[in-house]
Amino acid sequence: MSELPGFTLPSVFDNPKGWGPSNSKPTNVFSDIPYIPFSKGDKVTRVANWINPNENRDTRDGNRGRRQRDAGHQAYGSGTAAAFVYAADEDEESFSLVDNRGTAMRKIAVRAIQGNTRSGNAGGARGHARGGMQRLGHQVNNRFGGFRRRYGWRDAAAAQRSASVIASDDWKEIHEIQFSRMKDLSFDAGDAEDIGMYGSTGTWDHTLDRLSVRMDKAITASSVPRFNVSASDDPVLAEIAEKDSRVRVLATDTVIAALMAAMVSNSAWDVVVNRVGDRVFFDKRDGGPMDFAPVNENASPPPPSEAKDANAINGAAMLAREARDATRSLIAQATASKTVELERKNPFSDEEEKDFNAYRYRTFDLSAQESEQPCLMAIRTEVDGLTAEKSPRQLFIRALTQHDISATGAGGALDWRTRLDTQRGAIMATEMINNAGKLARWAFQALVSGADQIKIGYVVRANPRDSSRHTVLGFQSYRPLEFIANLGLSEYNAWGIIKALVDLCLELEEGRYVIMRDPNNPLIRIYSVPPGTFDENNEKAKEDEEDADNDDEADMV
Template identity: 40%
Template sequence: MASFTLPPIHDNPDGGWGPSTSNLPEQFKFKDIPYAPYSKSDKLGRFADWNDSSVDSRGQPAVGLPQTQNLRGGGPGGRRGRDGGQAFGSGSASAFAYFHVEDESSFSLVDNKTAAPRRGGGFARGGRGGARGGTAYNTTRGGMQRGGRGGFAGRGGNNQRGGRRGWRDWDKNNRTRESSVVISPQWSMLEEIEFHRLAKLRLDVDDPVDLDSYGRLFAYEKSYDRITTKTERPLQLVDRIKYNTTTSDDPVIQELAAKNTATVYATDVILSVLMCAPRSVYPWDIVIVREGNNLFFDKRDGGPFDTVTVNENAADPPQDPAPPNPNNPAEKAAAPELPSINSATSLSLEATYINQNFGFQSVVENPPPAPVDFAHPNPFYGPDETDPLASCGYRYRVFDLGVTEDEDVKICVRTEVDAYTPGAGGSPRDGHGLVTIRALNEFDPRAQGAGGAPDWRAKLDSQRGAVVATEMKNNSCKLAKWTVQSVLAGADLMKIGYISRAAPRDNTRHVILSTASMRPTEFAGQLNVSLANGWGIVRTVTDMCMKMPEGKYVLVKDPNKPVIRLYAVPLATFTGEDDEGDDFDEEGLLQE
């Protein structure tokens, strides 16, 4: 008699779909369960194809069907691992792959051959060398690619991901600058403004009003305009006195403030830093004192305003050596090394020395032509002084910062000029033929921080434009500040000397290679310096400080970010009269 035996039923008391695999024998646990290896990075065409005919029982492509290739690289079978083996989850003809079986007559192939490079757009080195690590330069994406074994490749340039890294690129991101002033815990931050917001400000200011003039000017020596690299002239050490007094200590400004001549009082050095703030990279700080309805913009003694920067805007500017790690006893106990002559601090002191002596040397002190005395003598030269004064003239000028006719916001600026050009068609006392003198310095084109500057002795006479363009890029902030100072002073010409070391490894002897003359307003256009933007920044800072109560404030540029911050500080800060003498030094800074 026929009979039928029921197969064993494996119940799943926990619920869910299908029987419980825990009750199945080991040899039948995964029997008849469709599975295909997968990778999380694979793109799914369809979830599953239970009737997939693209593979046979052995997992190989069926006869008559093309073997598919994963779009993510390698050859047939999909992606390859680093060791050349097949990556997990990229089996040939995966069960999750999607195949379009319909015939479309409109389908056409796309030419995927490498396009020939455009004329003037680089070159490719082919043949055996290119296949075995030769160099291939591709400008389709603005970068440089090197193919073959042992080469480098990048989509967007040398320093981007996948590109070739330059000298010590791994260390550039870790370099941090210290603030120009130590932020005390007693200070309270009031405002913070990013540079991109400052760059959008604009205020048109009319011509200034001259109040008074002080000092004595010598004539500029025109023979310095004819110096070339073949007739270089040594830079001399000239012993002269030139004052750089801050705003509050100026006796003339004190008299003008007593008469309520203006609302804001500053010097051209301080004002130029504020007007060119979006270009600055190095840290700086301005002390702002509000007394009644007056604002005084001051600098600290020994602060960043007393020195000249070098290659501040270069891609890899000069760096100071890192301080010893206080947590490492070996570094802390080691004797401090002498700073390199090409460090940021050493180059700044060298540039300051060059600027002063070049200005002292390039004027005619013995008549003819005779020196020109302004309306009043030098206000900072005391009767007990015996050292000779440098050629310097101070012009006190008032600029109207009012937006409307009803606003009474004026700024009084002490400007400086260094010399005058004889025969300019007017008297220097009336503002004709005034000259400012500055100097650019070359230290070592092969040193770190040179910014790709060409050799001046080889290029200055034949390719001056290349030298000027490099200096405009590496010293954008410094040149902008010099130009703004010349415009504020009403100078007709700005003389810039090109001074290099006599030997690259000796920072004590220098030679004058050339001198350039330029008009400040025209040079401002070449540098893309907007005076209207600078005045807008000054007016914004003025309004911000006038909203605060009377007291002392510090405007600090962040050492590593394009940001300025306004802090409220105690009145005794930077004066040496702090009550807590144990915690602060004579300048009001926190001691370590």
């Protein structure tokens, strides 16, 4: 049996006064090894650092975070004698990398690298500036500002759009207002004063709150007329202005909401301003963009709006008409359980025609504190329904539509039929990107009307190729101020825009003017137009709309 190797315990010198070897018993083990002095400025957080302190680290370390972390620190041993500093040999100094590419190719590569760096920095700056512009002075919240920058806002801005109305040669441009000048406006309109509620409305069907993808409900097309009379033709607004001389501005909630959400919208629109005496009327054109809610106007790319696609079911014009009809049908079906008669009769109903809308008239104080002459604004707002409670709450109901997710202008939306129950937050976030302008209009319209709750229904086509049959998959409820905050908008900035436009219009001479949202630039223009402009167009628009409604009724029959 072989002997096992022996093991000898090395000598251990005990130091009773502290750590390390004792001075009384020095050892000569390390006597021939050069000693490197230690400095408190040396970095000793790593075991070893093989980087030459005289060499640029950017060529070795591609990690930007490490470069920033190591910046300003002295490499371990960098202050030692020359014996510890690396010196290149003669062979290495004579070495050079051979580049077989031509001089022109090297210049192109350098330019490409520089271009990518500059474009990245400039893109970040432009994205930051645009985010500030889209916020409209968003002091409240900007949750979805990053989404707007992420999903190709440059492409949406570069898309060429058509104006809502063509400016004639006899129109005179008197003002041009950039959106950047409007984002810092702020005004507190205070609490509104209620004048009265007119017409009749229905009560909300609470069974609709339990809808889901598996328990959806078909929408019955409604032929109930719902008027949208301009402010100049509203007899109640005229009566309010006649009784109270302080009322100097008259408008409807659709027009005021569009002006409040001006900077969020991408599609073109126009508002007719009638300056009569010491009063200003904010009117709309019958059959114009104020009568329709655009679909995916902020998407990249938006739905096609060219003349060749005008009659296509997925074109911008047809989608807007489909969304309007879906909203009308949804309101009529969701509030059909019980009819409530309001304080006064509907001012637009007579024996021949009946209007099934309900209205709430309110006044807001736009007087400045230092101003001696008071200025009130009277607004006609809509009441879509009431809750079936002891103290009923006012509702604002709208339909958010999805047509065909594979069509141009769908905006990369998720399929609501398969994702709504599990990813409702992501779906709403996408809609806040693609329909930012429309949702902003709804939010401000509900705020102006004094609604207690916003009910948004998710409506899809029964068949993606058929735009006449729809199904509602569910509803989502918001408070108006909560919804405004989720959109990243500011109530005070919205009123600041209205205050500035009102002051500007009150300084104009008597006549007719047009406020236009430029279709391709972030600004609005104010034109002075001849008297009687749009009068003939209004009559033609009414006839066209009546013919279209008759065609729709014939199709439903």
